[in-house]
Amino acid sequence: KAGVTQTPRYLIKTRGQQVTLSCSPISGHRSVSWYQQTPGQGLQFLFEYFSETQRNKGNFPGRFSGRQFSNSRSEMNVSTLELGDSALYLCASSLPANTEAFFGQGTRLTVV
Amino acid sequence: GQQLNQSPQSMFIQEGEDVSMNCTSSSIFNTWLWYKQDPGEGPVLLIALYKAGELTSNGRLTAQFGITRKDSFLNISASIPSDVGIYFCAGLTGANNLFFGTGTRLTVIP
Numbered sequence: 001k002a003g004v005t006q007t008p009r010y011l012i013k014t015r016g017q018q019v020t021l022s023c024s025p026i027s028g029h030r031s032v033s034w035y036q037q038t039p040g041q042g043l044q045f046l047f048e049y050f051s052e053t054q055r056n057k058g059n060f061p062g063r064f065s066g067r068q069f070s071n072s073r074s075e076m077n078v079s080t081l082e083l084g085d086s087a088l089y090l091c092a093s094s095l096p097a098n099t100e101a102f103f104g105q106g107t108r109l110t111v112v
Numbered sequence: 113g114q115q116l117n118q119s120p121q122s123m124f125i126q127e128g129e130d131v132s133m134n135c136t137s138s139s140i141f142n143t144w145l146w147y148k149q150d151p152g153e154g155p156v157l158l159i160a161l162y163k164a165g166e167l168t169s170n171g172r173l174t175a176q177f178g179i180t181r182k183d184s185f186l187n188i189s190a191s192i193p194s195d196v197g198i199y200f201c202a203g204l205t206g207a208n209n210l211f212f213g214t215g216t217r218l219t220v221i222p
Binding site for chain 2: 004043055090099100103105
C-alpha cells in the first residue's frame with residue numbers, strides 16, 4: 001500500500017509569490033491534515049479536510065488556504081509569501097475515525 | 113492550542129543504554145501517538161495508545177497511556193545508532209484535533 005505522497009519535495013520561491021503544495025493520502029483515507037514545521041515553533045496545525053470540507057482550522061492567517069478533491073487528494077496554497085513562511089510543510093492522512101495519522105515526507109519551502 | 117510538555121528536550125546516550133521520555137498535558141486526550149522523525153523526512157508513527165493505562169510494545173519500544181489520560185511515556189531499550197532522531201508525542205482530542213509535543217532529540221553515541 002503506497003504511503004502519503006507529497007509533491008514537490010523542495011521548492012524555492014521569492015517573497016510576494018504564491019505557492020501550491022500537493023498531498024495524495026493513503027488509499028482509503030479520507031481525512032487529510034496539514035502542518036507547518038519550523039525549528040522555532042515545532043509542528044503547528046494548519047487545517048484538516050474530510051470529504052472535501054474543512055473540518056478543523058489552526059491559527060494561521062488567511063494567506064494559508066487549502067482544499068480537498070473528491071478523490072481525497074488535497075492541496076494547500078500560500079499567497080503573498082513571506083520569509084517566515086520558510087518551513088517543512090507536512091501532510092498527514094487518516095481513516096474517517098481519525099485515529100492514527102500517517103505523514104508524508106513533506107515539502108521543504110524556502111522563501112527568499 | 114493545547115500545550116504538550118515533552119521532556120527531556122534532548123538526550124545523549126551510549127549505545128546499548130535504555131531511554132525514557134515523557135509527555136504531559138493539562139488536558140485529557142483520547143489517543144496518544146508517538147512518532148520518530150529523521151532529518152528532512154516526515155514523522156513516522158511508532159506506537160498508538162487508545163485506552164488509559166494501556167501499555168503497548170513495538171520491538172524495543174514500549175509506551176504507556178497514563179491513567180489520568182493527561183500523560184504518556186516512551187521507553188527505548190538497548191539503544192542502537194539508528195535510534196537517532198527526534199521523537200514526538202501527540203495527543204488526539206475527542207474533536208479530532210491532534211496536538212504535538214515539542215520533541216525529544218535523541219543522540220546515540222556508538
